[in-house]
Amino acid sequence: MKPISTVMMAGRGDVDFLLETFATQMIARGYRVRGIVQVNTERRPDHACDMDVKVLPDGAVYRISQSLGAGARGCRLDPEALEMSVVEVEASLRDGADLVILNKFGKQEAEGRGFRDVLASAVAEGIPVLVGLNALNKDAFDDFAAGLAAECAPTLEALTHWAENAIRDRLRDAA
Template identity: 35%
Template sequence: MSTDLRELDVIAAEPAVAESDPPVPVAALTGATSAEIQRLLLDFAVRRAREGVRVVGVIEEATCSDGVCGSLVLRDLAGTRRIPISQNLGRESTACNLDSSGLAEACGLVQAAIAAGADLVILSKFGKVEADRHGLVEAFQDAIAAELPVVTSVAPPLAAAWAAFAGPLSAPVAADAAALEAWWTAQVRARAGV
């Protein structure tokens, strides 16, 4: 059954998924730093790809020089591209340096990869930009509309916005390899009808 994700705010008001229902398609990782979660996502993507799973999506990487991390890039999991999502606003700037054009480019890459065929979508995070319905939000929508399993992360301050967006399609998953593997095993079994 396909879900029109443009109406997720309405779906969020529906009752939670019962235990006898199939596992929820979206794992929202919580309980670790962003850097730890991004490493976990990369390791998970590598394991799945080695198994022949068609993994698409993006993970966040910080570029560091002399131990100081400055700009961020999104690493395309379906290819070799790294898309800058930080812009240099100067040393004195205190404004957000997120580059919305980089996010739009990354979103387009993920959407194209989903359309070309995927088994699993990994999206670095549901952040402030996505809470405002921009950034990678259309990639989230396309992935769930295609009924694909999705793994992402959600910081505690954005939990309410995430719940309003994803509703019963998502469940929190501890940011550790064992919990993520258990979620994936449930996805594989449900898809196999086991």
């Protein structure tokens, strides 16, 4: 089994909702889940949504979007807020983890920043990682993952099956 699983969905915010639901389910089942999930807050139709990330399992929430004003077309990501969430996730991994969830391998990760090092460290430690992915950054992710990732069907059942098997295999290999 590959140490990284990716999940892709076409609808805006669909992967975010799926990963948040999945993380909540895995935490409720007693797994030590680390990483981040994204929660989007819709605004008026003429404004883009607010993007927040929640550090798992019960860490801070960071607003990673900047309000650039009506009609703005530039990147809304607040890289400083994203890096603050990276630092918190890195610290949470010191307490141990069964699973790491990263809402997205995005532009920051494609350029060598963001959660790229967290993802690499988790894999090096043998911790299964689930990553949200979009078509825009798929090639960069494939180059980074170097064959260590497989795509998972975008359903709670498929994610749960993959995660529980990956966690079980890790525990078996450690014994």
